[in-house]
Amino acid sequence: MASHLDLEEQEQLDQLKHFWTRYGNAITWVLIVILAGVAAWNGYQYWQRTQAAQASALYDELERAAIAQDVQKIARVQEDLRAKYGRTTYAAQGSLLAAQLLSEKGNNDAATAALTWVINEGSDDGIKAVARLRLVSLQIEAKAYDDALKTLSTSVPREFEALAADRKGDVLALQGKADEAVVEYRKAYKSLDLRTEYRRLVEAKLNALGVDVKDGAATQNEDKK
Incomplete structure (x- = not known):
């Protein structure tokens, strides 16, 4: 009886070996892709949370600099936001805030650059539209009417x-x-x-x-x- 079971087990083992020899690599790669996808998704969620928290802290610093009318610090923090957390909404909002103060201080070139960055790099269509309209105001002030019409040529x-x-x-x-x-x-x-x-x-x-x-x-x- 034991011998008969041993033979059956041996047969099953041989079949399993044959199956794995034939399909094992394919199954392994599928599992790797699936597990890598899950890990990447979890990692991405963690990355997003981490990025948002760190970007939020920098944005708070930018707001404090704006209240203090510290143009140099605003420019520096804005650059940090864009360089490190450019894919977050905080980076776009920070550039809008920086552009507003820079414009009030008469630095329209820097304000234009900040708004252009939002238009080109921002991910939120609403924020990009706000940047576009503010840029048009600067272009009107500079009497760059053709540029203003070009800015408005994109749908919002x-x-x-x-x-x-x-x-x-x-x-x-x-x-x-x-x-x-x-x-x-x-x-x-x-x-x-x-x-x-x-x-x-x-x-x-x-x-x-x-x-x-x-x-x-x-x-x-x-x-x-």
């Missing part, structure tokens, strides 16, 4: 479309292209909520270009039909 998330149209209207109006400016202002006017103060500002711009507000409202009602 829906919630920023009215603001982008308004800014485009500003650029076109400054270029003396009143008819084209009216088209953009109308877009902004129709997209903005009736209760927002910003809509009244766009309304005033339309009035300044000889467009009757009631006419603009009528156009809006016609578009809704």
